[in-house]
Amino acid sequence: MTTNKQGTIEKIFVHQKEIIDEWLHEQFAALSARQDLISELDLRRQSTEFLALFTPACSTDNLTDITQSEWKPVLDFLGSVSRSRAIQGFSPSETATFVFSLKQPLFARLRQEVGADAVLLANELWNTTVLIDKLGLYTTEVYQKSREEIIKHQQAEMLELSTPVVKLWEGILAVPLIGTLDSVRTQVVMENLLQSIVDTGSSFAIVDITGVPTVDTMVAQHLLKTVSAAKLMGANCIISGIRPQIAESMVHLGLEFSDVVTKATLADALVYALRQMGFVINKPA
Template identity: 50%
Template sequence: MSNSYDTLARLLQRESSEIVDGWVSAAGGVNASPKVRAEAVNILATLLPAIQSETRHDSGSNGWQPVKSALEQLSASRAAQGTSAGSTSAFVLALKQPVFTALQKDLASDSQGLVQAIAEVTGLVDAMAQWTVDAYQRTREQLIARQQEELLELSTPVIKLWDGVLAVPMIGTLDSNRTQLVMETLLQRIVETEASLAIIDITGVPTVDTLVAQHLLKTVTAIRLMGADCIISGIRPQIAQTIVHLGIDLQTVTSKATLADALALALKRNGYVVTKPR
């Protein structure tokens, strides 16, 4: 393996420009952007010291970390652009063609050495492609998790309806993470606005089961511990029947059929009287 790596290192030093050109061309980049070529140059620049290091046989050593970092940067960039993991991996695998061509020229008189070098370079590039796929997967998971957090924040706004009155319109399915976010955001807004009453509107919640009811009760309890009160609105007939059938006790929680009814009650509790002008 040492001889093959030495040969590869010599080729990368002597024919790096030609290898980059062949790599970009093999990847289908006849009209590739300068960024694609820069990515190829960066990966080869980190690969050369790795295969020249004393720990070149150990892919988990520090000598290979720059290569992995370059591949992680490639994966992150391609993931952000919406490129698939397969296409990103195929770009790395395209490195084989120009390297094989260079090896054939350099080892034309040594068929056994050529076969060994091709086999070892194949294993090396395949490992790089696998690192790329792994990094791409991690990047996508982080991106999806961040987008989910942003969507949760957007889907659970805390609205000031009146002086001392806040409202949280809930839309979609409630789970533990979302309920925790709603609770934290609502309690923080109660502190900031010194609100005395919060309305949780579940008109947009498709179903209410035991778990959802428990989440609501926990939120109501937390609001009361902050010195405020809570009204749950949007309880449709179907949801009311479900709550009764499940035996869930919401008698200690004030509820209204619509958000308008809850707002009217909130204003009344705060001493406001709403009348139509004659």
């Protein structure tokens, strides 16, 4: 742990206004292409708030061990800034620039304060470099975690949107599938379908695979799991949208759907379900 017994770095913050102005200049120079994401007013506010927390932390004997309690308010604030910038669309390097761009103003003030003492200046510059580097790396770590959380949330939302459960008729539900069907998506399909069966009391569920490009052994197993889950909930499941190419592939793979009602189109599946419910379907004259 590097200590701050000389107390030099906190002394330079008597020039806080000048430091903020110089810091803002450095930040806008680095973020010249992204000024549409944050205004000068917001950037000044964030910079002022940061220095208000950073200054007392620098006044302690512990200068570079940011795991200590005196640095917690600083880390909390940087975490908040990093998460907000991840949402706004800043890159990791642009986010870290918020901290790294503070080096130039601090170095300039340190040279003015202790420039006559080369040894002390070297020590203070090194301590400040270590401190700023650690804080900058911390912002990058928080940014990365925030982006991962955002991506996971977006993926979950896309799965929900890509597996809608549609009520076609009283007692008849349909799940139109488009794209590749994997284990994660199958789980979402089953959960949405089973919950909809419970909510609507439906007795028929149509799984339409017209938009599924290929059906291999794994996809077939996923479909059968969905059908079995629906049956356990008391709903008859129909698979529709089996095109000739898919039917041929299923035969070659030796896939068995003997216990499952299959139809060529969603319309055929709906007609079948309606007839099973006692409706009479007549073609127009």
